[in-house]
Amino acid sequence: MNPIKQLAGTITRVRELSPSAREYTITPSEPFPFTAGAFVNTFFEHNGKTIRRAFSISSSDSDTNTFTLSIRLSLQGELTPLLWERDFTGETIKLMGPLGLNTADKMQAKKIYLFGFGVGAGVVKSLADHMMRRSELVSLTLVTGNRTIEEILHKDYFDIIATDPRVTVKYVVSDTNQTIYPDGYIQNHIRDYDFNNADIYICGQGVACNALQTVIANHQPRNCQFFIEDFH
Numbered sequence: 001m002n003p004i005k006q007l008a009g010t011i012t013r014v015r016e017l018s019p020s021a022r023e024y025t026i027t028p029s030e031p032f033p034f035t036a037g038a039f040v041n042t043f044f045e046h047n048g049k050t051i052r053r054a055f056s057i058s059s060s061d062s063d064t065n066t067f068t069l070s071i072r073l074s075l076q077g078e079l080t081p082l083l084w085e086r087d088f089t090g091e092t093i094k095l096m097g098p099l100g101l102n103t104a105d106k107m108q109a110k111k112i113y114l115f116g117f118g119v120g121a122g123v124v125k126s127l128a129d130h131m132m133r134r135s136e137l138v139s140l141t142l143v144t145g146n147r148t149i150e151e152i153l154h155k156d157y158f159d160i161i162a163t164d165p166r167v168t169v170k171y172v173v174s175d176t177n178q179t180i181y182p183d184g185y186i187q188n189h190i191r192d193y194d195f196n197n198a199d200i201y202i203c204g205q206g207v208a209c210n211a212l213q214t215v216i217a218n219h220q221p222r223n224c225q226f227f228i229e230d231f232h
């Protein structure tokens with residue numbers, strides 16, 4: 001298990017992922033080993049106040065020198081509108097981590113399902129990278145749920161890994177006006193999946209995670225474990 005550290009991190013790059021999401025690259029002040037699925041607490045100073053928020057790491061755990069956070073703008077929120085208002089590139093913040101339940105280490109099945117709602121696609125990306133390095137992996141099924149086509153996150157990365165014969169990728173888009181992708185919610189598009197003997201990771205807003213878990217559990221899969229990351 002990687003030790004939890006308090007350290008500084010400099011925001012070295014900010015990149016647009018979609019109209020409402022950005023990727024922040026952080027260069028920590030010292031090597032930062034973590035296991036995919038981990039999150040960090042970030043501490044932003046604003047008007048004499050410290051704002052603490054948790055963000056999951058969305059980059060590969062094979063790189064201990066930099067990591068990325070995929071962050072969605074929460075319009076009425078306290079921190080994320082600040083992040084969108086000004087360019088934080090070059091600024092240094094306090095960090096605490098890696099935090100979490102060592103999810104990747106606990107997911108040892110040869111059949112893996114990764115489901116990411118919205119910005120949950122970020123941590124799914126990190127977990128996919130981790131799982132694909134396992135020679136014993138037989139199948140990895142990755143599904144992201146997105147509000148619109150423009151909001152599909154990390155599609156460039158997922159399209160590349162989908163060329164691996166072990167990997168299947170699906171994008172579900174809730175916007176019913178589009179006809180390119182399966183529409184509605186992820187749970188409407190899982191009929192063909194065999195969840196027996198699988199480890200299932202679900203990440204995003206709690207209501208969405210619970211709804212999907214309930215539908216999968218109704219299939220009564222045998223020998224299947226759930227791992228839920230609720231972005232409350």
Ligand SMILES: Cc1cc2nc3c(=O)[nH]c(=O)nc-3n(C[C@H](O)[C@H](O)[C@H](O)COP(=O)(O)OP(=O)(O)OC[C@H]3O[C@@H](n4cnc5c(N)ncnc54)[C@H](O)[C@@H]3O)c2cc1C
Pocket residue numbers: 039053054055056057069070071072073074075076077078079080081119122123230231232
């Ligand atoms: C383990 C974990 C991992 C996470 N990972 C990610 C990640 O990878 N990416 C990501 O984008 N987010 C992630 N989150 C969520 C993130 O920590 C923040 O909650 C999110 O970015 C919003 O922060 P904010 O300060 O902008 O909004 P907040 O100020 O926290 O507000 C969040 C929402 O609550 C509403 N709200 C605030 N106060 C009230 C109130 N009094 N009454 C009613 N509603 C209210 C706001 O309108 C807003 O929509 C994660 C959370 C957890 C717990």
